[in-house]
Amino acid sequence: MHDAALSDQASLDALAARLAELRGRYPAADPAMVAEVVRAVLASMQGDLTPKEAVLLAGVEDLARTIANAKDEIAAVGVDEITDNHIPSATDELDAIVQHTAAATDQILETCETLDRVAGALDGELAASLQDATTRIYEACSFQDITGQRITKVVATLKTIESKVAHIVAVVGGAGAEASAPVSADAALLNGPQLPANAMDQSDIDRLLASFD
Amino acid sequence: MAIDKSMNVLIVDDYKTMLRIIRNLLKQIDFNNVEEATDGAEALGKLRVGNFGLVISDWNMQPMTGLQLLQEVRADGRLKSTPFIMITAESKAENVVAAKQAGVSNYIVKPFNAETLKEKIEKVLGHA
Structure with a gap:
């Protein structure tokens, strides 16, 4: 919050310096007229983007570009x-x-x-x-x-x-995604053959069964 | 304890080739009265109308798996004490534990050999 206030003050100082410079370069310009133009411009921005919204908009634009690129890449593949x-x-x-x-x-x-x-x-x-x-x-x-x-x-x-x-x-492409079907407890046990490195052999199974006795 | 090899044996597998292999191996150890079923539901139907002294079943079948068949057999008053051997490629510990908890008599992992089949049958029927 404190940093934001400082930043706003810095912006105002920069704007005042810029106006002073413009007054130096264009001495004929009526400050009241300049102020009126600025007020008119500011008034026309009522309801437009705040700085945060502008950042968000830029992010959305980036995302849109990324999606468009992905579409092109998928089409190319x-x-x-x-x-x-x-x-x-x-x-x-x-x-x-x-x-x-x-x-x-x-x-x-x-x-x-x-x-x-x-x-x-x-x-x-x-x-x-x-x-x-x-x-x-x-x-x-x-x-x-x-x-x-x-x-x-x-x-x-x-x-x-x-x-x-x-x-x-x-x-x-913007279409809705289909949800995966839930897996039943019985289906979860249908693992099929294991690779030799991961599989239990008959002696392992005999030991496991014997552990219940 | 002498094993009655004239008993009816039901073998259950959805691979007909596997049924043929098990039938031939059983024949070599003098079990000649062998019937076949290709899934749990068909097996249960045969068990309920027949008189079988041993069931040898695969696990991975549809629509009724070997585990479900085992659970149905153990829940059936007439069939519950029928010796039941699971022969399956399912070799994870969780499968063995689930089968044991459902009341399996013994468990053979594929690929298996004739000696293992003979040994497990003798062990199961010796305790029957």
């Missing part, structure tokens, strides 16, 4: 191309990977089932050896389930990115 073509194409490719690996896995399993039937007709070590081999193949084929779940997570991530990009475009 070709967001429509990303949401209309790139992401749907990527998700289609991933879906195709899941379908092809599932089909290949089914063929492998069918072959294993044939080998199991052959093993059933054999005796002794040969039968045991053949069944052991098919067991290893069955175990390995479970990759398809894990791969499918991982790819489903990637597709979900791509769709989230698509939605966020559309949201940003809608906000910058």
Whole structure:
């Protein structure tokens, strides 16, 4: 408040000095006429911007320029191309990977089932050896389930990115934003496969389960 | 305690390939009476009209998850003591805790091997 008063006084002093200078340069000017002109100008500013409002207006103008630049940049990036073509194409490719690996896995399993039937007709070590081999193949084929779940997570991530990009475009373009759907407690537990570095293995899970006993 | 391997086993997974793998692994350890369901709701329907000695279920299924199926089984007077093994890729501690609190008999994390499946079945049915 004290600083503001000092600043106002400084402005008045500067104005008085400026008027004195003008009187020196234009001695013919009638001070009363100058005063009348100033009063008229000041009167015309009644209801116009205060200094704080002027600063605010400048800020708003900056913001408008930033938004306009962002719009230009988004247009230059070709967001429509990303949401209309790139992401749907990527998700289609991933879906195709899941379908092809599932089909290949089914063929492998069918072959294993044939080998199991052959093993059933054999005796002794040969039968045991053949069944052991098919067991290893069955175990390995479970990759398809894990791969499918991982790819489903990637597709979900791509769709989230698509939605966020559309949201940003809608906000910058002035449209209203859609609120995210709340996540239920059960859905919050659907984490899917973890990366090996983050995952608990079977022995970790056995220890955790045993801690309840 | 001898395990009755002629019992009916219900396996539940929305991946048909996984059902096929588990069925074949069970067959290799002499469980031949195996029925399948592709989600929790279908499984619950089969459990309510059938007579199953063991349920082996995935977690991540729609519309009814394996956890919801487990909760329904434990809340059902006739089914509540049915041994229930969760086989899932959900390997976070919070999942294991939630399953245990819902009454899971044992928990196998994918990818698993035949030996782990056999060991957990024997453990669960040995205590049944």
